[in-house]
Amino acid sequence: MSMDFDLIVIGAGPGGYVAAIRAAQLGMKTAIIEREALGGVCLNWGCIPTKALLKSGEVYETLGHLGDYGLAGDKPRFDVAKVVDRSRKVAAQLNSGVGFLMRKHKIEVIEGTARLEKGSPAPKVMVALKRGGEKTLQAKHVILATGARARTLPDTGLAPDGDRIWSYREAMVPKAAPKSLLVVGSGAIGMEFASFYRALGAEVTVVEAAPRILPVEDEEVSTAARKAFERRGLKFRTTAVVKSLSASRTGVKLTLETGGKSETLEAERAIVAVGIVGNVEDLGLEALGVKIDKTHVVTDAHGATGVPGLYAIGDVAGPPWLAHKASHEGTHCVEHIAGQAGAPLNTPVPGCTYTSPQIASIGLTEQAAKAEGRKVKIGRFPFRANGKAIAAGETDGFVKTLFDAETGALLGAHMIGAEVTEMIQGFALAITLEATEAEIQATIFPHPTMSEAMHEAALDAYGRVLHV
Incomplete structure (x- = not known):
């Protein structure tokens, strides 16, 4: 049976598109399938646009301390619409850049949603095309790079409603800056939004189930970070179990329990940042016998899933959920497929949180x-x-x-x-x-x-x- 491609990559985030580029560099005929936008969540709704927002917040906050540098000027003001527009333009510019890279390397970009079926030497890829119709593709190798999405806990109300309770998506495109904000979760995502909105003047309270904020960090750093954030006016509730989060027409109400005591917090808006889950649904993985553990595809040291010809990289393959880790895995996986000894995957992965x-x-x-x-x-x-x-x-x-x-x-x-x-x-x-x-x-x-x-x-x- 003739192969349409040497490699098909499903998902065009920082893991998928880098894997596709490396494959093209090694002479593989490559296709990449993306259901939303080139660059994935990281480039369009994550790493990049949030950094643009944070820069605006940092500059605005610095302008409020001009006297510390021997300077003077009018009281600074911000325009939320313009801040958001700058952020979206940055994301659009880089999205366009990924498109250019795909063309430069002669990678076929297919817009649609993929599903896998049994095939040989790798699973067949069925694509429901975004513009209508279906397409069946066959390749020698298939890499899953479908990423992850925000975790929600509907039973306690920790689920975005698009209005008062936000996920990272709503938090990146506010129509107005809230005067008060609750952030549930003090990992990198939660703390970056807390830092940004505090820079714009919001009263921010961060709620964390663990005994300390930024729980994956070294304890000394975590303690110092809390003190620094508190000096900026942020408030914290740690070892806090969220019992319920509800929204009304005018705001949100969060009930939590700390040390056996119940407390209710109120604010204009809330951001839910309580982790992520892998995008493993509706891909046909169960029928193929792909092993999944806690919403993440189980792989070996080279990204292989155990199903011949099928690999997984990046967020869908488990922590740490970082763009640079996904890119590194993508490069390694492709080089392994090509028979090369790629850079090892056991090297420690740096983590960065872009707060102030x-x-x-x-x-x-x-x-x-x-x-x-x-x-x-x-x-x-x-x-x-x-x-x-x-x-x-x-x-x-x-x-x-x-x-x-x-x-x-x-x-x-x-x-x-x-x-x-x-x-x-x-x-x-x-x-x-x-x-x-x-x-x-x-x-x-x-x-x-x-x-x-x-x-x-x-x-x-x-x-x-x-x-x-």
Whole structure:
């Protein structure tokens, strides 16, 4: 039987479209199927447009502190419609860019919804075309990159209604900035929206079931983040069990329980950010015998599902639910299909939260390292002792490093402060290169930069810190 393609990718998010590009580079005849928009949720409704919103909020908030920089000006104002329009234009520009990349690499883009049926050497792909009709495709290999969507809990009212109770989609295109807001969930998504709306002046309360906010982060960073956010006026309820969330014509009401005590909070709007679920429905996976665990496709170290010729990458294949992890998996999976030894998938994945202050981390937290029974050397360096941070008026935060006490290997790094999301790649590169404290300490960091705090934190782990 002749094959239509060497590879079919289902889903054109940062995992899928990168996989398609890499396949084309390796000479594979490739098609990609997308039911909504090229770039997926990340580019159109996630990573990119939220960063545009956050930048607007950051600039607006900074303008309110001009006196700190010896400046003066009229009282700043914001126009929500224009802020949202800028964000949507940024997303549209990048969506267009992905389309250009597909054409450049001669990847066939098929707009529609895919479903799999038994076939050989890989499942057949049935496509309900967006413009009507159906199409059946056959390829040597198929990659699922269908992503994930926001988790909802309808039994307690934690489900968007499109008006008073928002998901991330509604939160990105408000018609007006709410004067008060409840955010349920203090992960990266919840905290980024909390940070943005607080910058615009909203009274924001964040509700979290865990004992601390940003629960995946190192405990020291989590504690420092809460203090920094509280200085900006954010309020928190932790170890809080949501009993109900309801909406009326004028606002929302949330009932929660903390320490056996019940409390009711009210606000104009609420944002639900309580995790995600994989997009595994209506793909025909059950009939094929694909193993699914908690809404995520189970795969091996190369993305293979156990069904011949079928692979899964990105959010649909499980955590961490990050765009760069999806892209890395897509590249690895395609190179494995091509018989190449791709970059390993066991390298730690950096995580970034684009709040004010920013948070970035990679590798083991102190708590995880100790739970594994590891002996560690820990270094810390505060930005208040960093010349560039002082000059920029950005002295909040610190860098924390963890080294294996026996081997000197960098096990993890955790940062909170201005622009730390731009610096974490330095530690990511160090871990990938299997650097020890010796290489990091011997590296010359430019002065004056905030990155010098990374160097000092590595020095501090071994009692060599210079500027504290």
